[in-house]
Amino acid sequence: MSIAVIYGGTRPNGNTELLTDQAIQALEVEKVYLKDFNILPIEDHRHSESGFPDVNDDYNSIIDLILPHDILIFATPIYWYSMSGTMKNFIDRWSQTLRDSKYPHFKMTMASKKAYVIAVGGDNPYIKGLPMIQQFQHIFDFMGTSFEGYIIGKGSKPGDIKTDTAAFSAAKQLQNKLKGTL
Amino acid sequence: MSIAVIYGGTRPNGNTELLTDQAIQALEVEKVYLKDFNILPIEDHRHSESGFPDVNDDYNSIIDLILPHDILIFATPIYWYSMSGTMKNFIDRWSQTLRDSKYPHFKMTMASKKAYVIAVGGDNPYIKGLPMIQQFQHIFDFMGTSFEGYIIGKGSKPGDIKTDTAAFSAAKQLQNKLKGTL
Amino acid sequence: MSIAVIYGGTRPNGNTELLTDQAIQALEVEKVYLKDFNILPIEDHRHSESGFPDVNDDYNSIIDLILPHDILIFATPIYWYSMSGTMKNFIDRWSQTLRDSKYPHFKMTMASKKAYVIAVGGDNPYIKGLPMIQQFQHIFDFMGTSFEGYIIGKGSKPGDIKTDTAAFSAAKQLQNKLKGTL
Amino acid sequence: MSIAVIYGGTRPNGNTELLTDQAIQALEVEKVYLKDFNILPIEDHRHSESGFPDVNDDYNSIIDLILPHDILIFATPIYWYSMSGTMKNFIDRWSQTLRDSKYPHFKMTMASKKAYVIAVGGDNPYIKGLPMIQQFQHIFDFMGTSFEGYIIGKGSKPGDIKTDTAAFSAAKQLQNKLKGTL
Numbered sequence: 001m002s003i004a005v006i007y008g009g010t011r012p013n014g015n016t017e018l019l020t021d022q023a024i025q026a027l028e029v030e031k032v033y034l035k036d037f038n039i040l041p042i043e044d045h046r047h048s049e050s051g052f053p054d055v056n057d058d059y060n061s062i063i064d065l066i067l068p069h070d071i072l073i074f075a076t077p078i079y080w081y082s083m084s085g086t087m088k089n090f091i092d093r094w095s096q097t098l099r100d101s102k103y104p105h106f107k108m109t110m111a112s113k114k115a116y117v118i119a120v121g122g123d124n125p126y127i128k129g130l131p132m133i134q135q136f137q138h139i140f141d142f143m144g145t146s147f148e149g150y151i152i153g154k155g156s157k158p159g160d161i162k163t164d165t166a167a168f169s170a171a172k173q174l175q176n177k178l179k180g181t182l
Numbered sequence: 183m184s185i186a187v188i189y190g191g192t193r194p195n196g197n198t199e200l201l202t203d204q205a206i207q208a209l210e211v212e213k214v215y216l217k218d219f220n221i222l223p224i225e226d227h228r229h230s231e232s233g234f235p236d237v238n239d240d241y242n243s244i245i246d247l248i249l250p251h252d253i254l255i256f257a258t259p260i261y262w263y264s265m266s267g268t269m270k271n272f273i274d275r276w277s278q279t280l281r282d283s284k285y286p287h288f289k290m291t292m293a294s295k296k297a298y299v300i301a302v303g304g305d306n307p308y309i310k311g312l313p314m315i316q317q318f319q320h321i322f323d324f325m326g327t328s329f330e331g332y333i334i335g336k337g338s339k340p341g342d343i344k345t346d347t348a349a350f351s352a353a354k355q356l357q358n359k360l361k362g363t364l
Numbered sequence: 365m366s367i368a369v370i371y372g373g374t375r376p377n378g379n380t381e382l383l384t385d386q387a388i389q390a391l392e393v394e395k396v397y398l399k400d401f402n403i404l405p406i407e408d409h410r411h412s413e414s415g416f417p418d419v420n421d422d423y424n425s426i427i428d429l430i431l432p433h434d435i436l437i438f439a440t441p442i443y444w445y446s447m448s449g450t451m452k453n454f455i456d457r458w459s460q461t462l463r464d465s466k467y468p469h470f471k472m473t474m475a476s477k478k479a480y481v482i483a484v485g486g487d488n489p490y491i492k493g494l495p496m497i498q499q500f501q502h503i504f505d506f507m508g509t510s511f512e513g514y515i516i517g518k519g520s521k522p523g524d525i526k527t528d529t530a531a532f533s534a535a536k537q538l539q540n541k542l543k544g545t546l
Numbered sequence: 547m548s549i550a551v552i553y554g555g556t557r558p559n560g561n562t563e564l565l566t567d568q569a570i571q572a573l574e575v576e577k578v579y580l581k582d583f584n585i586l587p588i589e590d591h592r593h594s595e596s597g598f599p600d601v602n603d604d605y606n607s608i609i610d611l612i613l614p615h616d617i618l619i620f621a622t623p624i625y626w627y628s629m630s631g632t633m634k635n636f637i638d639r640w641s642q643t644l645r646d647s648k649y650p651h652f653k654m655t656m657a658s659k660k661a662y663v664i665a666v667g668g669d670n671p672y673i674k675g676l677p678m679i680q681q682f683q684h685i686f687d688f689m690g691t692s693f694e695g696y697i698i699g700k701g702s703k704p705g706d707i708k709t710d711t712a713a714f715s716a717a718k719q720l721q722n723k724l725k726g727t728l
Contacts, residue, residue, distance in 0.1 A: 010225045035223075041268045042261070043192045043217075047339050079224065081320040082264060085274045086223045089267030126695065127683045128320050130676045131313030134498075137673045138263040138310050149672065149712070157229050166695070166719045173712045308513065309501045312494045316680075319491045331490065331530070348513070348537045355530045374589045399589075405581075405632045406625070407556045411703050443588070445684040446628060449638045450587045453631030492684050495677030502627040502674050521593050 001182050004030040004069035006062075008076030008087030015120040015155035018162065020075040022171035023118060023151070027178055029073075032065050034086045042092040052096045059093050063103065071114045071178065072145075074136065078121025082132045091139060111144030116174065120167075122156030149174065183364050186212040186251035188244075190258030190269030197302040197337035200344065202257040204353035205300060205333070209360055211255075214247050216268045224274040234278045241275050245285065253296045253360065254327075256318065260303025264314045273321060293326030298356065302349075304338030331356065365546050368394040368433035370426075372440030372451030379484040379519035382526065384439040386535035387482060387515070391542055393437075396429050398450045406456040416460045423457050427467065435478045435542065436509075438500065442485025446496045455503060475508030480538065484531075486520030513538065547728050550576040550615035552608075554622030554633030561666040561701035564708065566621040568717035569664060569697070573724055575619075578611050580632045588638040598642045605639050609649065617660045617724065618691075620682065624667025628678045637685060657690030662720065666713075668702030695720065 005024060009016050037058035045052040066072060076083040083091075097106045117136050121129050129152050140147040151174060153167030154160070161167065187206060191198050219240035227234040248254060258265040265273075279288045299318050303311050311334050322329040333356060335349030336342070343349065369388060373380050401422035409416040430436060440447040447455075461470045481500050485493050493516050504511040515538060517531035518524070525531065551570060555562050583604035591598040612618060622629040629637075643652045663682050667675050675698050686693040697720060699713035700706070707713065 010223065011229075014226070035225075041192065041217075041266070041271070044196070044259070044261075077226070079226075079274045079277070080270075080324075081317045082270065084223070085267055085271030088262075088264065088270045089223070092261045092267045095261070123320075123324065127680065127693070130680060131316040131320075134313040134673065134676060135263045138305075138313075142262075142305065147673070166716060166723075169715055169719050170712060173715050177712075309498065309511070312498060316491065316494060329491070348534060348541075351533055351537050352530060355533050359530075374587065378590070399587075405556065405630070405635070407581075408560070408623070408625075441590070443590075443638045443641070444634075444688075445681045446634065448587070449631055449635030452626075452628065452634045453587070456625045456631040459625070487684075487688065495680040495684075498677040499627045502669075502677075506626075506669065 001070045002030070002068070003027060003071040003073065003178065004032060004066045005073040005075055006066060006087070006090070007031065007033045007035070008074070008084040010035050010084065010086065011158070013158070014077060015153065015158070015161035016075050016077045016118060018159070019120055019151065019153045019167055019171055020073065020118045022168055023073070023174040023178065025175055027175070027182065030065060030069060032062060034062070034090055037062055039086065039089050039093065041089050042095055044095070046095060046099065052099060055096070059090070062090065063097060067109055069113070071116070071181070073116045073118060075118045078119050078125050078129050078132065081128050082135070107143060114146045114148045115140050116148055117150040118171070119150070120153040120155045120161055122154065125152050125154050183252045184212070184250070185209060185253040185255065185360065186214060186248045187255040187257055188248060188269070188272070189213065189215045189217070190256070190266040192217050192266065192268065193340070195340070196259060197335065197340070197343035198257050198259045198300060200341070201302055201333065201335045201349055201353055202255065202300045204350055205255070205356040205360065207357055209357070209364065212247060212251060214244060216244070216272055219244055221268065221271050221275065223271050224277055226277070228277060228281065234281060237278070241272070242284070244272065245279060249291055251295070253298070253363070255298045255300060257300045260301050260307050260311050260314065263310050264317070265301070289325060296328045296330045297322050298330055299332040300353070301332070302335040302337045302343055304336065307334050307336050365434045366394070366432070367391060367435040367437065367542065368396060368430045369437040369439055370430060370451070370454070371395065371397045371399070372438070372448040374399050374448065374450065375522070377522070378441060379517065379522070379525035380439050380441045380482060382523070383484055383515065383517045383531055383535055384437065384482045386532055387437070387538040387542065389539055391539070391546065394429060394433060396426055398426070398454055401426055403450065403453050403457065405453050406459055408459070410459060410463065416463060419460070423454070426454065427461060431473055433477070435480070435545070437480045437482060439482045442483050442489050442493050442496065445485070445492050446499070471507060478510045478512045479504050480512055481514040482535070483514070484517040484519045484525055486518065489516050489518050547616045548576070548614070549573060549617040549619065549724065550578060550612045551619040551621055552612060552633070552636070553577065553579045553581070554620070554630040556581050556630065556632065557704070559704070560623060561699065561704070561707035562621050562623045562664060564705070565666055565697065565699045565713055565717055566619065566664045568714055569619070569720040569724065571721055573721070573728065576611060576615060578608060580608070580636055583608055585632065585635050585639065587635050588641055590641070592641060592645065598645060601642070605636070606648070608636065609643060613655055615659070617662070617727070619662045619664060621664045624665050624671050624675050624678065627667070627674050628681070653689060660692045660694045661686050662694055663696040664717070665696070666699040666701045666707055668700070671698050671700050
């Protein structure tokens with residue numbers, strides 16, 4: 001079993017990353033920082049006769065990075081009560097990969113994975129972040145991915161998250177669980 | 183009173199646009215197609231000493247287009263159970279505008295507006311689109327914008343939406359309401 | 365095809381009932397007013413060795429009234445952002461019926477039905493009523509019942525609902541749809 | 547500071563109670579088991595000329611038990627994806643107390659309190675229990691009560707909850723927090 005973390009944040013060592021660090025401490029993980037990749041928004045060609053044209057960006061290289069792993073951790077700051085636009089653009093593009101002959105087993109592969117979400121927000125994230133959690137459930141349901149758990153933390157200024165002992169305790173629990181499965 | 187429609191879709195004459203057409207029929211509106219603009223993802227510098235650096239893209243020109251209007255209609259296809267990544271990137275950038283000395287009254291101006299959401303999705307949008315509606319409420323609450331209503335339609339293939347008579351009827355109702363306020 | 369309406373309200377001719385009247389106008393329906401029945405709260409004996417004891421109240425007679433019908437409309441005022449306690453107690457008791465040898469086909473029968481929800485609330489029901497709609501979806505998913513649609517109306521004082529033209533228009537649409545299926 | 551726990555379950559030593567035990571261990575709390583009281587469903591007389599008639603049941607005695615306390619813990623099993631009908635009936639009756647001259651300061655008193663929710667369900671409660679959490683937020687927002695946190699646990703058969711180490715860890719965290727405030 002191996003783990004990839006997909007970071008949606010735009011700040012180095014942001015609160016979401018700090019909280020995730022606790023969950024993956026001492027574990028070997030593939031870290032994917034979406035902000036370091038060029039990801040174009042999807043253009044919806046699901047119903048175009050010629051299908052999706054090739055896109056000249058880094059998206060496929062991210063897919064190549066995560067597909068080999070059994071466990072995916074989506075680590076995103078909560079921007080405006082949802083995942084970052086960067087992470088949303090990444091997920092939107094799955095619609096293309098689902099129809100991409102270069103990835104004939106994309107859905108089946110994703111369906112074999114376990115997923116976690118770690119998210120940190122500043123404005124009552126324990127409540128206002130819940131629609132995002134529901135959306136991740138819908139996303140994983142569609143792909144057949146097993147949504148194994150989520151942690152919501154509260155933080156706004158850099159380092160804020162360190163005072164969220166409940167979130168850190170949950171991350172520690174997750175670390176134990178991940179260790180047990182590796 | 184004047185109206186701007188902010189389109190988040192990527193397909194010309196997509197289902198969301200067709201449904202929105204019914205709502206704005208015979209009304210004068212400013213149409214803003216986000217796909218025609220270059221909108222970079224936000225980089226979170228809320229807590230950087232030097233603040234947000236200027237960004238070289240088209241984002242500000244969109245803000246300039248919509249700020250003069252009293253009513254904003256956010257028209258987005260439902261991609262992966264939420265607004266399109268393009269629209270999300272647009273909204274994420276508001277965090278920058280809120281701190282931009284070129285827009286000192288951004289929040290106050292947004293707080294004077296009324297907002298509507300029109301969204302079309304393919305996978306049980308009447309239920310699976312609800313978290314997105316809740317997120318728009320949180321967004322508008324933060325800005326002080328009055329969330330006046332939303333219409334969810336069902337459609338996937340081009341033109342599908344035309345068979346959603348309930349959504350079209352709701353759009354017709356909205357048209358009457360908008361006419362009454364102009 | 366035949367229709368039963370299950371009313372959760374406690375006020376004669378309440379707003380929910382008025383809105384529902386529009387949806388079922390000129391249709392033959394079985395009207396079940398839960399307030400006219402004595403429904404005891406469930407006592408959870410799912411895991412008792414002896415199972416659920418018989419309960420001396422009117423609950424089973426309601427089940428007998430609704431089971432013959434193909435379409436169930438759950439018409440409830442929104443009390444405290446959810447269905448009325450009366451309707452909740454009614455649904456809670458399904459856990460007992462699912463294990464009741466007098467109703468060996470309860471789940472299978474419910475799974476063959478179509479369901480609608482009509483709900484009226486006073487405090488921004490279009491948004492604050494959405495968690496309740498999601499709960500109904502979960503309930504119907506569990507039973508296998510097809511959740512065909514919902515209408516949310518706004519009203520507090522008696523008759524208020526009459527000014528919610530959008531809700532009435534949606535009820536009229538539903539009426540047409542119901543007519544078409546009978 | 548003092549604490550009251552309001553139990554919505556119907557099973558002695560049910561999973562919700564076991565999880566709550568961890569949160570309140572070694573703390574002095576007032577325990578209120580709703581199942582031991584007769585609580586009639588509300589009859590909506592908010593708009594009757596003569597107002598709400600007196601109701602001959604135990605509801606007021608529950609209000610008298612909880613009002614003196616600073617912290618209220620709502621501990622409910624998740625029945626059909628929401629609080630138990632018993633707890634719902636209890637909360638529905640608040641509409642009456644808000645207009646009851648015997649409790650002229652009901653809302654103001656509730657607005658001074660802090661609230662927690664502890665809930666255990668069997669069917670993916672971490673996701674399917676979220677609409678209930680949102681409803682509690684709406685309820686507390688209306689009353690002005692501060693919603694300080696919630697714990698969702700998974701369990702169905704008696705004692706199941708003991709295997710939910712993440713929930714127990716969260717309950718332990720809550721216990722520490724409660725201790726700190728007493």
